[in-house]
Amino acid sequence: MMSPYTTFFGDGDHAFKLTPELVRELETKCGPIGALCNRVFARNFAQADINETIRLALIGAGTAPKRAAELNAAYVDGRPLVETYELAAKILERTLLGNPHGDKAIAS
Template identity: 80%
Template sequence: MADLSYTAFFGDDEHTFKLTPALIRELEAKCGSGIGMIANRLFARNFAQADINETLRLALIGGGTTPKRAHELIAAYVDGRPLVETYELAAKILERTLFGNPNEASNGKA
């Protein structure tokens, strides 16, 4: 099975980010669009702030961070900061969710 998690420094430490199917549904509900549209908006730099904030918050939860701590991290390191500081991270999370890990060896199955 493909590893869809992404690990990066965020805020105060290295964190793992992962959007599970249940969290993708939550992201879609929070942002009012399907995952493909959310990703397209980010990739085209035509996004809403919620696209970034909710992608990061929910992916932190999927990566093992408690919901309370994920909220605290967003409040401390995203809210009120320039969007460019977290845009790239949100785009990488969505890229990994949609396309998998480019460094993972293919097993020859489609």
């Protein structure tokens, strides 16, 4: 089973993971997961694509739904999209492809 993606978000480190059940919920809110990934990866997304991906991935990694909504309200809603786009794209990339390279940083 895929491990959660953990990174700094808002007020500290948080884990993110879209489970199969939450992918289905994401699809009811944003359309088919393939189309959602295509939109996000092509930077042709809607605000809901970003918000719902992050909120549901917080829940999938163990954050209580109420807390996930609070984090979204504080650190996603009304913020510049550039601040949250990369996180949503990483969550969707992990959901679609897994983590074939591990979490190792690539040396420059």
